Amino acid sequence: MYVYDEYDQSIVDARVEEFRDQVNRRLSGAMTEDQFKPLRLMNGLYLQLHAYMLRVAVPYGTLDSRQMRMLGHIARKYDRGYGHFTTRQNIQYNWIKLADAPDILAELATVQMHAIQTSGNCIRNISSDQFAGAAADEVADPRPWAELLRQWSTFHSEFTYLPRKFKIAVIAADEDRAAMRLHDIGIQLLTRDGVLGAKIFVGGGMGRTPMIAHEVKDFITADHLMSYLEACLRVYNRYGRRDNIYKARIKILLHEIGVDAYREQVEAEFAAIRDLGIDPPVAELERITAMFAGPDFATDAPDTVDRSDPDFAVWLDQNVAAHKQPGHAIVTISLKPIGGIPGDASADQIDLMADLAERYGHDELRVTHAQNIVLPHVRKADLYAIWTALREAGLAEANLDLISDIIACPGLDYCSLANARSIPLAQKIGERFAGRQRELGELKLKISGCINACGHHHAGHIGILGVDKKGTENYQLLLGGSGAEDVSLGKITGPGFDEDGVVDAIERVTDRYVELREADERFLDTYRRVGMQPFKEAIYG
Amino acid sequence: MKLLTGNDLSTGDVVWWTGRDWSRHIEDAVDVGGQGEAILRAEEGARRVNVPYLIDAEATEQGPRPAHIKDRIRALGPTVRPDLTLKPADADAGAWVI
Numbered sequence A: 001m002y003v004y005d006e007y008d009q010s011i012v013d014a015r016v017e018e019f020r021d022q023v024n025r026r027l028s029g030a031m032t033e034d035q036f037k038p039l040r041l042m043n044g045l046y047l048q049l050h051a052y053m054l055r056v057a058v059p060y061g062t063l064d065s066r067q068m069r070m071l072g073h074i075a076r077k078y079d080r081g082y083g084h085f086t087t088r089q090n091i092q093y094n095w096i097k098l099a100d101a102p103d104i105l106a107e108l109a110t111v112q113m114h115a116i117q118t119s120g121n122c123i124r125n126i127s128s129d130q131f132a133g134a135a136a137d138e139v140a141d142p143r144p145w146a147e148l149l150r151q152w153s154t155f156h157s158e159f160t161y162l163p164r165k166f167k168i169a170v171i172a173a174d175e176d177r178a179a180m181r182l183h184d185i186g187i188q189l190l191t192r193d194g195v196l197g198a199k200i201f202v203g204g205g206m207g208r209t210p211m212i213a214h215e216v217k218d219f220i221t222a223d224h225l226m227s228y229l230e231a232c233l234r235v236y237n238r239y240g241r242r243d244n245i246y247k248a249r250i251k252i253l254l255h256e257i258g259v260d261a262y263r264e265q266v267e268a269e270f271a272a273i274r275d276l277g278i279d280p281p282v283a284e285l286e287r288i289t290a291m292f293a294g295p296d297f298a299t300d301a302p303d304t305v306d307r308s309d310p311d312f313a314v315w316l317d318q319n320v321a322a323h324k325q326p327g328h329a330i331v332t333i334s335l336k337p338i339g340g341i342p343g344d345a346s347a348d349q350i351d352l353m354a355d356l357a358e359r360y361g362h363d364e365l366r367v368t369h370a371q372n373i374v375l376p377h378v379r380k381a382d383l384y385a386i387w388t389a390l391r392e393a394g395l396a397e398a399n400l401d402l403i404s405d406i407i408a409c410p411g412l413d414y415c416s417l418a419n420a421r422s423i424p425l426a427q428k429i430g431e432r433f434a435g436r437q438r439e440l441g442e443l444k445l446k447i448s449g450c451i452n453a454c455g456h457h458h459a460g461h462i463g464i465l466g467v468d469k470k471g472t473e474n475y476q477l478l479l480g481g482s483g484a485e486d487v488s489l490g491k492i493t494g495p496g497f498d499e500d501g502v503v504d505a506i507e508r509v510t511d512r513y514v515e516l517r518e519a520d521e522r523f524l525d526t527y528r529r530v531g532m533q534p535f536k537e538a539i540y541g
Numbered sequence B: 001m002k003l004l005t006g007n008d009l010s011t012g013d014v015v016w017w018t019g020r021d022w023s024r025h026i027e028d029a030v031d032v033g034g035q036g037e038a039i040l041r042a043e044e045g046a047r048r049v050n051v052p053y054l055i056d057a058e059a060t061e062q063g064p065r066p067a068h069i070k071d072r073i074r075a076l077g078p079t080v081r082p083d084l085t086l087k088p089a090d091a092d093a094g095a096w097v098i
């Protein structure tokens, strides 16, 4: 894992003290809310329905146990004993007092964490594949590049006031576990003729106007990746719409001028800046890469697992993935207990996951964009002990990628922008389908409480969007989305439903799927084969 | 009736205008009638409460009930965590929101 050098640490420490001064001035009345709001947002502090909310960055979703424990400590000391892991691989605290915010940031800084780039029109926290460094299918570890992007984008003076927020994801495998093509820029590392480089996708995103990112560069060699990205951002910064917030994202720019015109501009900019020294010196890249060398895996770890406990075997099949190193495995801890709140974890659960990482997992954890936690490097021989501990803590739900593994944004229970609640719906769906979710197979269901789409509803095999219908909650149903390598955007089925109505509608959709599916076909594949009509008929008659 | 509400500057708590001060409990809220804008401006100037705003509500036997579900959730707390609402012991409190 990356370890701060003196520059990283001094930047973060200085930022804490600067914010402390700003908070004091706000509390004393020296600053108005209008003056203070942009400053607090630059430090991840929002004002939500019930209190201030602090969003803490987890760069590319990677944590060690010390950092994870700090997250638990903050939940316990400054919040109400829990945190909420988000689709941006971050964590949010819902009950923060303004006066405590500088102390929280100071505590985070002691473990090399912060809340920078979690709000505002800057380059946001970089996201990546939660299996990075552990997956057998990656061509390189994407994290050194994600870290380089973090350093490049942190307080980048030219890109601090972009037309709109800007999200970048970097992956290094054909399987897309990070919804890469639904980011403003998606980077897929790959090798050509033995040379490491990247394919660059630009203009993806969800929200009000969902779009899939276009391929803008087939291959850029790694030694010029940063200058190419700088060119991509510069063109956006110059031409992005600042006059209309709904048209300000880069996806709209590409839509309006066309991908070819955008590419031409980027190439011209790239030609002008490629030799200006924007790309890191080889020694700096090597310094960063060395920190992600990965643990010393035991080479004699047994490769078999005793499956005699049937409950354990179910979890093993559902939540444990193959590791690149024989005798090892990747564990995904579901934060989606049936009837629970997707993405929430208590301080005690956070501590337990930190303990397990320290004891069994080479001290590493990951946060996934699906609001789960990963132990990326565990020995197969330890899986039963890990599962036993997780089960005692209510963390052993065997539902990864099943219908109850729901992404749900905080919705109207917490969020000031929401139209409708997301969480109660997730709870009802989980309860309704708990008994038959394995029969339904992979089925990714995602819920957003408003058009901003933090719950990725456009990318759900089944998506739900909460809308306000004359002051009451109403839900639109979408089918056919995917955030994976087979990326697609869901389509609305028709008129919306109330809360119970949408759960019934999903049941009719899944019943029709079971009637129509061929062999092991996933819901998404059946939908793509037969289209919307049979499902519409099932829902609306 | 019209209520004046906002979030406390220091704690972020939801607060309601009581006629003289701010309370966390909507039961204490008063109808500001036509005075809402003037009170709002004065309180904004005092800088104790963030983004105060006026809402429509209905007077009921249990006290004021905001017209919009968002403000009813603000008044009570998250419906999915009854233990964190202002009425953790009242099992039916969530029904008031819906």
Ligand code: SF4
Residues within 6 Å of the ligand: A409, A410, A411, A412, A415, A416, A417, A418, A419, A448, A449, A450, A451, A452, A453, A454, A455
């Ligand atoms: S999708 Fe809307 S309701 Fe949900 S967290 Fe985002 S802004 Fe809030």
